[in-house]
Amino acid sequence: MGIIVQKYGGTSVGNPERIMNVANRIIATKEKGNSVITVVSAMGDSTDELLALANAITKNPSHREMDMLLATGEQVSIALLSMAIKEKGYEVVSLTGAQAGIYTDNTHKKAKITRIDNRRLKKEIDAGKIIIVAGFQGKTESGEITTLGRGGSDTTAVALAAAIKADVCEIYTDVDGVYTSDPRLVLDAKKLPFVSYDEMLELASLGALVLQTRAVEYAKQHNVKVCVRSSFNNNEGTIVEEGSVMEKIRLVSGVAHDLDVAKITIYGVPDNPGIAGNIFRGLADNAINVDMIVQSNPRGSINDISFTGHNEDKDKAMEIIDKLTPQIGSEGVKVRGNLAKISIVGAGMQSNPGVAASMFEALAKAGINIELISTSEIKISCILELEKAKIAVQVIHDKFKLSEIED
Amino acid sequence: MGIIVQKYGGTSVGNPERIMNVANRIIATKEKGNSVITVVSAMGDSTDELLALANAITKNPSHREMDMLLATGEQVSIALLSMAIKEKGYEVVSLTGAQAGIYTDNTHKKAKITRIDNRRLKKEIDAGKIIIVAGFQGKTESGEITTLGRGGSDTTAVALAAAIKADVCEIYTDVDGVYTSDPRLVLDAKKLPFVSYDEMLELASLGALVLQTRAVEYAKQHNVKVCVRSSFNNNEGTIVEEGSVMEKIRLVSGVAHDLDVAKITIYGVPDNPGIAGNIFRGLADNAINVDMIVQSNPRGSINDISFTGHNEDKDKAMEIIDKLTPQIGSEGVKVRGNLAKISIVGAGMQSNPGVAASMFEALAKAGINIELISTSEIKISCILELEKAKIAVQVIHDKFKLSEIED
DSSP states (O other): OOOEEEOOTTEEEEHHHHHHHHHHHHHHHTTTTTTTEEEEEEOOOHHHHHHHHHHOOOSSOOOOHHHHHHHHHHHHHHHHHHHHHTTTTTOOOEEOTTTTTEEEEOOTSSSOEEEEOOOHHHHHHHTTTTTEEEEEEEOOOOOOEEEEOHHHHHHHHHHHHHHTTTSSSEEEEEEOOOBSTTTOOEEEEEOOEEEEEHHHHHHTTTTTTOOOHHHHHHHHTTOOOOEEEEEOOOOOEEOOOOSSSSHOOOOOOOEEEEEEEEEEEEEEHHHOOTHHHHHHHHHHHOOOOOEEEEEEEETTTTTEEEEEEEEGGHHHHHHHHHHHHHHHOOSEEEEEEEEEEEEEEEEGGGOTTTTTHHHHHHHHHHHOOOEEEEEEEEEEEEEEEEEGHHEEEEEHHHTTTGGGGGO | OOOOEEETTTGSSHHHHHHHHHHHHHHHHEEEEEEEEEOOOOOOOOOHHHHHHHHHSSOOOOHHHHHHHHHHHHHHHHHHHHHHHHTTTTTEEEOOOTTTTTTHHHHHTSSOOEOOOOHHHHHHTTOOEEEEEETTTOOTTOOOOEEEOTTHHHHHHHHHHTTTTOSEEEEEESSSOOOOOTTTTTTTTTOEEEEOOHHHHHHHHHHHHOOOOOHHHHHHHHHHOOOEEEEESSOOOOOOOOOHHHOOOHHHHHEEEEEEEEEEEEEEEEETTTTTHHHHHHHHHHOOOOEEEEEEEETEEEEEEEEEEEEHHHHHHHHHHHHHHHHOOOOOOEEEEEEEEEEEEEEEGGGGGGGGHHHHHHHHHHTTTOOEEEEEEEEEEEEEEEGGGGHHHOOOOOOOOGOOOOO
């Protein structure tokens, strides 16, 4: 009993039959006495179809017009889902992002939500209606249609939950929740009943794409309780919320992996100010995403700088570094592709020394060499050979007894 | 040099290639020094595809949600057309009906335009931008999305032309303009350089579907000069405007035909007040559209009442009339299907006696019997056998020398 915000992705509303299924889920939630606000994405491939149309006209479409175009995808979904709910005899109203009071800045294609005017939402809730909101979109103060970019619909759901003080924001996806590791890689991976915002942030940024980083950040900032669960069954899912209980219990919540890693090491870099800035500005200007950066100082005033990125970017990155070499005065550069990044995440590790050591021991025992290490307060990442990745995940998962987590 | 409103239908923007063609036309108009506001419909079959989706979910969709759904069709068109124009280096902005300031009443699926707030349009014109507006849609004062129903995009164009005091409203279609008769039926049919609003209204309601009746009414009311022309060539088209010059010159502007006509005659109806009301209320309540109504009084206080409608409605109409017979006290009823209605339209006939006589003479000379006659100030319609329709149109076209009209 309360206010529940739900979000369903494009696959869940991919055809009329699935839309009817989602309608049934919404109605079941309503029937339990809850007020329901549901956020939906565009149907299945419809966004790709719109992009193909635009692509047939121009290779360089105006961002404003792209938003005008893409926003129609979610508008179709909300209309159809509302019809399905109405067909079953329930009062319902669909709202575009603009109608739902979602205001954004002017950055077309990746607008940020600036405020939510919740009056319309409150009015419809008070009238007892189920509300269906178009995800991924909003409007500027001057009435332009904007889209929120990657992860937009998750963010819409969390933002609405915050604006309406919902009891929970349920994110429906094609997996049961957040796992201790990828279940396709680690057979005894367990679903986590709870994770903290920070753990979820690290897991999301490490490739556990059940929930967009941006939505987690928004949830953390506004203290929105999020539940990640499957739209194909009634399992309980994973609750994402602030909480100290589980941090004490669990040192490590999960093992994440990224199987597309290349490493570049620039060695013999003079220890002058501004050199790192030069290097990474050069890479950024060429749209090369850099993940980990590690600087070590093996020989006093001479540094080695290593960074990782995607395999596909490594040649271009080398080109850029080669050009910069005279300017930075480095001795040389080495590149290595086909690596993997294995990370452990756990809010508990902040206050528990020895977690890193345990991870390294597990890898050493399995004969796996570590190429690079990087740590944050609640995460430890190791770069290692791609072919060792699967066994690495398994031994770490075993080491921290993650298969014994109670669901 | 001035402000030109253009409207392109769904076929004209049916695929990316055609969208590029429309973009070129708009740019050519702009290059002549004009400000251009272009109204577009949804791409080709996209409305049908949306309807099929809705139909897969419910047989009885909410009107509000249908508007939410269908409005996306035009929104896709305006985005793509704007991208095409921008690709060619011109400044352009797309506007939904709501953004263009088109306000309507609350009648979803067939909303009427109540007012236009032209500030945004003026601002963009002053900034030198080409404006692309989604046809067929508007918003209510409370921000609900509405559609205008049949003929909506033509009406959008005419209404914007009125609101912005455009020099002309060009309606692009797949024919060259308004013809003296259907060119598929009458080989020497000629394109009319001008028609008056009233003539266009009669021609439109008689089946010359180059321009929707409702748009003509709006144009007449606000004195908007409309030009009907082809989007496939640069021919001059037909100007629709008020004007006495051509009314003096032309007695008859065109011959129209309707090939789906049935006639029902109720004979021996007592001349009591309220009987006609009873009959036609009964038909209206059963959604049977009645076209011509003729009451004659061959035998003093006993009337014959004839009316025409579509062939497909005639059985249902008979059923209703049969039920009403005891109540109206009529002697009997006769039905006849497979008839045609041939009409002549001309603003000049008001002040020129003998036009009707000429029409009847032409038909008589061709041995064609007239079943029913109905006249208005600028129109004369005759009901005759369907198989005589083609020759009837031709002899009337010849009689009034319509093939000699100068383009």
